[in-house]
Amino acid sequence: MPFGKPRAERADAVRNREHLLKTAREMLAECGADKVTMDGLAERACLGKGTVFRHFGTRAGIFRALLDADERRFQEQVLSGPPPLGPGAEPIDRLIAYGRARIAYLLDHHVIARAALHRNQPAPVGDPSVTQLHIRVLLQQGAPMPNIAGIAIQLTAALEGPLLLYLSRPDTDEDEPAEIYALLADAWQTLVERLTR
Amino acid sequence: MPFGKPRAERADAVRNREHLLKTAREMLAECGADKVTMDGLAERACLGKGTVFRHFGTRAGIFRALLDADERRFQEQVLSGPPPLGPGAEPIDRLIAYGRARIAYLLDHHVIARAALHRNQPAPVGDPSVTQLHIRVLLQQGAPMPNIAGIAIQLTAALEGPLLLYLSRPDTDEDEPAEIYALLADAWQTLVERLTR
DNA sequence: AGCATAAACGGACTTTACCCCGCTTCATAG
DNA sequence: CTATGAAGCGGGGTAAAGTCCGTTTATGCT
Incomplete structure (x- = not known):
């Protein structure tokens, strides 16, 4: 049986990973992301290093793993949650809702998401x-246009870029998170509405 | 004279910085970005460490400094180059041209730009x-709309995000740079045209 | 149960970013 | 021309990421 069963993951490994994630979350909450070494x-x-x-x-893999659970939950809302x-x-309404939810999600998680960024690896989100x-499919359904693939790439970046690239120091920004959310979410809506008109 | 003259930079310092940048560029060309330690x-x-x-x-500061010169040249083209x-x-035509030029610029520089990314610091480009x-001003002039500030943030991310976040391994992507350029540049044009219609 | 085997573990080792502080050198005032 | 003080220099020191490999342990088979 060479390929069929790669032999299920060992129980202790599962236990340890869970324990590590739990510990990481604790450290994160207590001391902030860059104290997690x-x-x-x-x-x-x-445990050993x-x-x-x-x-x-x-x-970065630690943070990617931490994101993963929440990301999964988020995608579940998208795939089978309420409209x-x-x-x-x-x-189009779904696209707007998606952007708003995604911005909120990224605002909540941007410290982790940013920490999950790593040399020579693509971004951990998006x-x-x-x-x-998802953006591509909704766009296709709601407002067919040429070059959907490229537009989808750029809309993804429009959603996720700001929070990964620019708002890396939320404590030093005098703006409240709520204001940032409103700014970006409204801009997203405007963008989509005008784009698909 | 407490504030007027912070005393010009020393000649040897200037010489050394230039020499370091030159050496860095050499190492970069010979061995790639992450061999530059x-x-x-x-x-x-x-010189001493x-x-x-x-x-x-x-x-990251090294790469930021390397980018700086080219970035300055780029901005010069924008501010006083030919239409x-x-x-x-x-x-609107300027906005489209800006995006196309910017995408080309980032494709050329994305290895350096990516290397200039640093924990807890905002993105080195954009x-x-x-x-x-610039995007904001052009947008304002060409197609006034509500929430220009937010839209400008997202358009900036739409331009720069893909190259910083997703295309971090151009050698492993089977797509030619030329194709990626065409895809993104055309998408940018579509995006702007439809947005400002 | 006992055994064989691959997976998981541990921690020493290497590499690299970044800090620190005493020493040196340049630029300016007198 | 020399003194002086601030800017620049050097390189050893620390901490953290990432690698390696010998040892341990769970698991599936007999």
Whole structure:
């Protein structure tokens, strides 16, 4: 049986990973993202450093793993939650709702998301196979136009770029998060409405 | 004379910085971005490590400095070059030209730009005070609309996001740069045209 | 249960960014 | 021309990321 079953993951490995994630979340809450170090995490979790690397590969991998759970929940809302975010509403309305929800999500998670960014690796959010595809499909349904693929790339960046690239120091910005949210969410709506008119 | 003259920069410092930048460019061309290390650069330039840090502050600072010269040249083209990129054309045409030129610029520089990205620091390109402002002004002139500020943020991200966030491994992508350019540049044009209609 | 095997673990080791502080050198005033 | 003080320089030191490999342990089979 060479390929069929790659032999299920070992129980202790699962336990350890969960424990590491829990510990990481604690450290994150207590001291902030850049106090979460590989050595520190290993020690606090009472595990070897090698184990941490085995599970996450890189420091950014920890944050990617932390994002993953929430990201999954978010995508679930999109795929099967109530409209207009979930299925059932008009495509354009869903697109607007998607952007608003996504901006809120990224504002909540932008510290982690930013920490998940890593040299020589694509961005940890807006994985082309999910966010971008979703935008593309909705756009196609609601307002067919030439070069949908390119537009979808750019709309994805329009959503996720600001929070990954520019708002990296929310504490030093005097703007309240709520104001930033309103600014970007309204801009997104305007953008989509005018684009698909 | 407490404030008027902060005492001009020392000649040897200028010489050293220039030499460091030159050496960095060489190493970059020969071995790629992540072979450019602080120690390596210092040694090759026959200078102390401390000197490198004094000039650039952080590893990313080197790349930021490398970008700076080209960025300045780029902005010059925009501010006083021939239309439609420079002044003289219709605002919307300038906006389209700006995007196309910017995408080409970022494709050329995306390895450096990516390397200039740094923990806890805003993105090294698309500095709000330049790119974003320019987009905002052109948009205002060519197609006034509500929430220009937000839209400008998102258009900036739409331009710069893809190249910083997603296309981080151009060698592993089977697409030719020329195709990527065409895809994004055309998408930008479509985006702007439909947005300002 | 006992065994074989691959997966998981641990922690020493290497590399690299970044800090620090005593020493040197330049630029300016007298 | 020399003194002086601030800017610049150097390189050793620290901490954290990431690698490696010998050891341990869970699991599936007999």
